[in-house]
Amino acid sequence: MAFLVGFLTLAPLVFAPIFSFPLAQAATENNTVTSATTLEDTISVTVSPTTSPQLSPGQDLVLTVTVHNNTDAGIPTGRVDVNLAHLALTTRAALDSWLRPDKDTNSGDQLVSVPTTEVIPARASTSLSITVSAEAVGLTDRNAWGSRGLAAILSVGDVIQGEGRGTFVWSQGSAITPVGLASILPITTPESATGLITTKSLESYTSSVGLLSRQLDAAIDTPTATIALDPQIIASIRVLGSKAPASAVAWLDRLAGASNDIFPLGYADADIALQAQAGATTLLTPTSFLSAIDASLFVVPPATPIPESTTSPTAVPSITSRAMAETTPSPTPTPTPELEPGATVIPSTSDLLAWDYTSTAIGWPVAGNVARTDLDVFAASGQTTTILSSGNVEQSDVFTPNTAFALAGGLALVSDSVLSAAVRAAAEATTEDEWRANVSEAASLLAIVSAENPNSARTMLVTFDRSSPASATRISQTLAALDSTAWSNAAPLQSALEAAPATTVTFQDQAIDSNRVALARSLLEREGSIAEFATILADPIAFTAPARLNVLALLDTTWASQTSAWDEQVRASLAASFDLIHAVTVTTRGPIIVVGSKVDLRITLNNALDQAVTVRAEIVPSNGRLIVGDTLETIIQPNSSQAVSVPLSAAVGNGDVVLRVTLFTLNGTPLGQPAPIDVSVRADWEGVGASIFAILVVSFFGFGIWRNIVRRRRERAGEASAREPATVPVTEPHV
The missing domain is CATH 1.10.287 (Helix Hairpins)
Structure with missing residues (x-):
C-alpha cells in the first residue's frame, strides 16, 4: 500500500511532460526542435499514445506524432495519416513484424488524416498532438482486449516521406491475468584497471547528480526492483577510512537503508562466464586490500568505541526476500569492544566487503555467453542461481513461460531479451516521444503475454544494461508506467524464484569469442x-x-x-x-678466465624490488671441464645487489665452458631464463706456472750461490797474496 501511495504521489511528476500536450479533436499543434537522435539523411516518424498505452471503450485515442527531419532540406507542408492495423497483435512475432515491417507491408485502415501547417526545417523535429475520436477508432466491447498496431504516415502530395509504427492496448474490461514483472537494476561504475575506485571518482559518482546517486535513486523509487551491487564500490569507500568523501559515506548509508533486495555481482563486475571459460575452477575474489590501506586513516578517535558486526556478512538466507529476512530472529548481540583512543584498527578483507545481502547465491554473467561447463564453476563457487538471457535458452512452446527453469544442480532465471530491450530503450530515452514509443512496445508485449495464456499466471524478468549505466535516466519512470497497467504488476525477484519452473525451456550452450577467452586465460x-x-x-x-x-x-x-x-x-x-617477475636477475657476464684446479667464482645478483627476496642460484656447466659446488641460497636486500661465491673445480683439460646460472624460488620454480656466463678454463697453467716459479727460484738461489763462490775465491786469492814475503830482484854485475 505504501508503494501504491508513493506511486500515486509521483504520478503527476512522472507524467507531467506527457500531459503538457494540449488535446484537440482532429487538430494538431506543431512544436519544432533541433533533431539529434535520428540517422543521417533520413526522415523518420514516431507515433505513440500520449497519456497511456491503454485505451478503454468510449475513450478518445490521443497520440503524439513526431517527425524527425535529418536532411539538409526542409519538408513542405503535407499531411499525416493515422492508420489502425487490420488485426489485433496476438503473438510476439506479430508485434515484432508490425513494429519492424518489411517493405510494402500493409499499414492498416486510415483513422484520421491531419494536415501539417508548417514547413519542417532541415535538421529539426516537429511534434504533432493528434486526437482520434472513440467513434473513429471503431473498437467496442465486442472486440477482444489486447495489443493493436498504429501507423503514422507523412506525405507531401502523393509522395510518402516517412512512416512510423506504434502500438496501444485495447482494454474493454475483460478479466485479465496480470504478468508479474521482476527487474534487476545493476549499480556499477565505469570500467578501470585498478580494482579500486579513486577518491576523486567517488566524489563525482556520489554527488547529488552523480552516477551512483542516480542509480540508487532509481532503485529506491522502485522498491520491488532487485539491486545487483558491485562490491568494489563498498570496498573503495571503506578502504579510505576517515578520508572517504562525505558524499560517499552518505551514499553508503542510503544504500543500507534501501528496502530493495540486493545480491552481489562479481567484484569489479568481473564476468563470471569469462572466468570459467578462461580456466578458473572457482570464481575469483579479492585476497587483500592491505597495500591500499593507509593505517593513519584508521585511528580510533577519542572516546569512540569500534562497533563489531553482530552477524556474519555471509550469514544471510541463500534466497529470501528482505521482508522475510526481517522476521528471522537475530543472533545474540556481541558486546562492542572498547578500544583506547588513538589505537589503530586495520579492517580485514571481509570487513571491507561485508554487506547484508539478501542472497549470495545468484550469478549474473554477460548475456548469451554461458557454456554448460560454466555452470559447474558457478555452483562450485556457491552460485546456484544463474541469470541467463534468451540467447542462452531454447523454448519449445509458443506461449511465454515463467522466467525460472531448472538446471542441473541449480536454477536459472531467464531475462526476456525482447522485453528487456524495450524497457532499456525507454530507460535510456532522451526525448518524451522516444520514451513513450518504447514504453508502449513493452506494455504491448506484456499484454500479449497476459492474453496468450490467460489461465496461467507468469512472472517475467527484465534486466538493465551494465555497459552504459550513465545513460539510463528513466528507470523508475519506465517501471512505474508499466506497473500502472492492468495486465502487469511489479514483482520482487523472490516471486520469480518461487514460480513454477518452466518445463518448455532448455539450456543452450554458448561460448565467448575465442580471442577474448585467450586473453583472459x-x-x-x-x-x-x-x-x-x-x-x-x-x-x-x-x-x-x-x-x-x-x-x-x-x-x-x-x-x-x-x-x-x-x-x-x-x-x-x-x-x-x-x-x-623479472626484477631479480644475474648481472655477471663473461668472459671469465679460470686458472687453477680450484677457484671461487663471484657472481652478482640484482634485486630491483622494494622488498628483500630469498632465492636459490643453481649453476650448470655446459661440459665436464668444470665441477660446480652445491646450489646457493641467498637473501638480496631491496633495490640492491649481492655477490655470491661459487666454488669451481677444474676436471679435465683446458677449454671454454658456459655456466648457465638459474635463479629459483624456494619451491623450485625457475625465475626467468638461465643467464649464460662464458668461462675459459686453463687448469694446466697452474703446473706451468709452478715449474717456471721453481726454475726462477732455483736460478735465483743458484746465481746467489755462484756469486758467493766467486766472491769467496777472490777473497781467498787476495789473502794468499798478502801472506807471501816480498822478493827483491838481484842484479848481476857487469863484467
Whole structure:
C-alpha cells in the first residue's frame, strides 16, 4: 500500500511532460526542435499514445506524432495519416513484424488524416498532438482486449516521406491475468584497471547528480526492483577510512537503508562466464586490500568505541526476500569492544566487503555467453542461481513461460531479451516521444503475454544494461508506467524464484569469442606466475593482492563492448607483470678466465624490488671441464645487489665452458631464463706456472750461490797474496 501511495504521489511528476500536450479533436499543434537522435539523411516518424498505452471503450485515442527531419532540406507542408492495423497483435512475432515491417507491408485502415501547417526545417523535429475520436477508432466491447498496431504516415502530395509504427492496448474490461514483472537494476561504475575506485571518482559518482546517486535513486523509487551491487564500490569507500568523501559515506548509508533486495555481482563486475571459460575452477575474489590501506586513516578517535558486526556478512538466507529476512530472529548481540583512543584498527578483507545481502547465491554473467561447463564453476563457487538471457535458452512452446527453469544442480532465471530491450530503450530515452514509443512496445508485449495464456499466471524478468549505466535516466519512470497497467504488476525477484519452473525451456550452450577467452586465460596464467614468484618475497601479499584486483578489473563486463581498448589494457598489464617477475636477475657476464684446479667464482645478483627476496642460484656447466659446488641460497636486500661465491673445480683439460646460472624460488620454480656466463678454463697453467716459479727460484738461489763462490775465491786469492814475503830482484854485475 505504501508503494501504491508513493506511486500515486509521483504520478503527476512522472507524467507531467506527457500531459503538457494540449488535446484537440482532429487538430494538431506543431512544436519544432533541433533533431539529434535520428540517422543521417533520413526522415523518420514516431507515433505513440500520449497519456497511456491503454485505451478503454468510449475513450478518445490521443497520440503524439513526431517527425524527425535529418536532411539538409526542409519538408513542405503535407499531411499525416493515422492508420489502425487490420488485426489485433496476438503473438510476439506479430508485434515484432508490425513494429519492424518489411517493405510494402500493409499499414492498416486510415483513422484520421491531419494536415501539417508548417514547413519542417532541415535538421529539426516537429511534434504533432493528434486526437482520434472513440467513434473513429471503431473498437467496442465486442472486440477482444489486447495489443493493436498504429501507423503514422507523412506525405507531401502523393509522395510518402516517412512512416512510423506504434502500438496501444485495447482494454474493454475483460478479466485479465496480470504478468508479474521482476527487474534487476545493476549499480556499477565505469570500467578501470585498478580494482579500486579513486577518491576523486567517488566524489563525482556520489554527488547529488552523480552516477551512483542516480542509480540508487532509481532503485529506491522502485522498491520491488532487485539491486545487483558491485562490491568494489563498498570496498573503495571503506578502504579510505576517515578520508572517504562525505558524499560517499552518505551514499553508503542510503544504500543500507534501501528496502530493495540486493545480491552481489562479481567484484569489479568481473564476468563470471569469462572466468570459467578462461580456466578458473572457482570464481575469483579479492585476497587483500592491505597495500591500499593507509593505517593513519584508521585511528580510533577519542572516546569512540569500534562497533563489531553482530552477524556474519555471509550469514544471510541463500534466497529470501528482505521482508522475510526481517522476521528471522537475530543472533545474540556481541558486546562492542572498547578500544583506547588513538589505537589503530586495520579492517580485514571481509570487513571491507561485508554487506547484508539478501542472497549470495545468484550469478549474473554477460548475456548469451554461458557454456554448460560454466555452470559447474558457478555452483562450485556457491552460485546456484544463474541469470541467463534468451540467447542462452531454447523454448519449445509458443506461449511465454515463467522466467525460472531448472538446471542441473541449480536454477536459472531467464531475462526476456525482447522485453528487456524495450524497457532499456525507454530507460535510456532522451526525448518524451522516444520514451513513450518504447514504453508502449513493452506494455504491448506484456499484454500479449497476459492474453496468450490467460489461465496461467507468469512472472517475467527484465534486466538493465551494465555497459552504459550513465545513460539510463528513466528507470523508475519506465517501471512505474508499466506497473500502472492492468495486465502487469511489479514483482520482487523472490516471486520469480518461487514460480513454477518452466518445463518448455532448455539450456543452450554458448561460448565467448575465442580471442577474448585467450586473453583472459593469459591474465589467469600471469596471476599464477606472480603467485609463484611472490614466494621469494618477504611480503608476498603486497604483490599478489594488487595483481588479483587488476585481473578482476580487467574482467569487468563493460570491457566486452570495448574490444580494442580492452586488448590494449590487457597487453599493457601483461607487459608490466613481465617486468615485475623479472626484477631479480644475474648481472655477471663473461668472459671469465679460470686458472687453477680450484677457484671461487663471484657472481652478482640484482634485486630491483622494494622488498628483500630469498632465492636459490643453481649453476650448470655446459661440459665436464668444470665441477660446480652445491646450489646457493641467498637473501638480496631491496633495490640492491649481492655477490655470491661459487666454488669451481677444474676436471679435465683446458677449454671454454658456459655456466648457465638459474635463479629459483624456494619451491623450485625457475625465475626467468638461465643467464649464460662464458668461462675459459686453463687448469694446466697452474703446473706451468709452478715449474717456471721453481726454475726462477732455483736460478735465483743458484746465481746467489755462484756469486758467493766467486766472491769467496777472490777473497781467498787476495789473502794468499798478502801472506807471501816480498822478493827483491838481484842484479848481476857487469863484467
